[in-house]
Amino acid sequence: MKTFKKIGVNKNIDKGLSELGFEAPTPIQEKVIPMLLEGQGDLISLAQTGTGKTAAFGVPLVQLTNSGSNKTQALVLCPTRELCVQVARDLKSFARHVLNVRILAVYGGAPIASQIVSLDKGAHIIVATPGRLHDLMRRGSANISSINTVVLDEADEMLNMGFQEEINAILDKTPDDKSTLLFSATMSKDVASIASRYMKNPREIVVGQRNSGAENVCHQYYMVRAKDRYPTLKRIVDVNPDIYGIIFCRTRHETQEVADKLMQEGYMAEALHGDLSQSQRDQVMRKFRNKSIQMLVATDVAARGVDVNDLTHVINYNLPDEIANYTHRSGRTGRAGKTGISVAIIHQRETGRIKAIEKRIRKKFERCMVPSGKEICEKQLVSQIDSIMSHEVDENLIEQYLPVIEENLASLDREDLIKRFVAYEFKRFLEYYRNAPDLNIKKEKAVKKGERRKEKDAKGRNGNSRSRFTRFFINVGKGDGIVPERLIGIINERTKVGNISIGKIELLRNFSFLEADSRFAEHVLHAFNHMIVNGKKVKIEVAQGKRPAYLDRKTEPFKYASKKSVAAGRKRKKRRM
DSSP states (O other): OOTTGGTTOHHHHHHHHHHTTSSOOHHHHHHHHHHHHTTTOEEEEOOOTTTTTTHHHHHHHHHOTTOOOOOOOEEEESSSSSHHHHHHHHHHHTTTSSOOOOOOEETSSSSSSHHHHHHHOOSSSEEEOOOHHHHHHHTOOOOOOOOOEEEEEEEHHHTTOOOOOOHHHHHHTTTOOOOOEEEESSOOOOHHHHHHHHHOOOEEEEEESTTTOOOTTTEEEEEEEEEGHHHHHHHHHOOTTTOOEEEESHHHHHHHHHHHHHTTOOOOOOOOOOOSOHHHHHHHHHHTTTTSSEEEETTTTGGGGOSSSSSOOEEESSEEEEEEEHHHHHHTSSSSOOEEEEEEEEEEGGGHHHHHHHHHOOOOOOOOOOOOOOOHHHHHHHHHHHHHHHHHOHHHHHGGGGGHHHHHHTOOHHHHHHHHHHHHHHHHHHHHHHTTTOOOHHHHHHHHHHHHHHHHHHHHHSSSGGGEEEEEEOOGGGGGGGOOOHHHHHHHHHHOOOOOOOEEEEEEESSSEEEEEEEGHHHHHTTTTOOOEETTEOOEEOOOSSSTTTTTSSSSSOOOOHHHHHHHHHHHHHOOO
């Protein structure tokens, strides 16, 4: 077994790593650390969350720092303040036995004045979010003109969050001879673009398969009606008494709503999202790390800095809009050699999205049935009995009370005592799950609904009711991972109207057409606002039979035109003949 000393880590840092519980380098650390210590140029590393990439770049950054100089020598860019704080904390831990290495985190949400003062004192390594660093650079407070290494951590997520301009502006101010290290879970087109623009003959290290899911994670999904999403979540939690996980929601409002419901019903849960102050977020994370709460209900952005190794579950209350975000989510469990479960709660129109995710992560999902009330009560009962049986009894502590206990329980036989114990301990579960309905959607029922929808759509296209549909153009298509179920799911979930009639859906490589009930045209247009799919800002408009002005001519030929323009084209062709 290799040790950190054997891959070139000096004794002071190795001592710090040992105190932190590091025993042997992970595959990514074993490959990356020697390469960076030898200064072998630019590097692209593709690896899932939880593989140890922070130490892979952090250890060499600390070891190569010249503490005798006051200049900033390395820069680490992170997508969120949570991740920024976490990375800076980790780097300081690696440097606990290294003298005079100054590491500073700068990020939005914290007072900028104190960060300016800290920068004036000097920082050897700056860990920053792109927006705040760019602001500090414009103020003349951050000088990165002398750095020798820049790290783009979670590069795909930074670009998905819209930091392309800030990253370009920052990198343009760095020396040409620096080393650029790019760490990402997926290799999107935008990440490749950054690599081609700012990196010179980078070497690529892939841990696992490119764009694949973590090896130790089991992927499951439950198919239910949209209205049964929360009751299904409760049953998943109840059937796993020892759950310790993250529940991912799409919006801040939904995150807070789900967390509030769980807390009101007695579950140890709290919300983590962008509407919380930094001190509130720090407090929630402290509770989660010390397991004062079992479940963290979070948005994708807020959870970027969550670094916990013992998560048993990741639950997708809603599937993310970006497939890459599912990879990030599921990678939060199954870490440090442990196994984990990634669960998706979907409705019957999202099976296509599950297939798209399977294709991307190269792993199959297992369809699970929502547990019945009886199954849940049995699981809770067995768990409680196991806890009682494993609890050590201090005879000296209770011996003096035994006569009183025996006297008061003398009238109860064994069976009666068991019944009373169960009734007392499990009253909440027994009452809640009494006559609990089956939440599962039967496959046969889903098929029949699909057939009825096809019949309804055909009538809308061919019958007299065609005029009630409005046709929309959307600038994303098959090449962006779009499937009909995903478009329908977005409309259902974002409009909050429900049962909007959908007509014909036509998917091309770079764009799509969709028909929807004309009465809800404004709702459909609003549903796609502020969406980013595959790194592309989604644009939607009512189709007018002509090519939308903002489409690049290099994109796929526009195949759908008005009858008038088609006739005119035929006339021109005849004249040329």
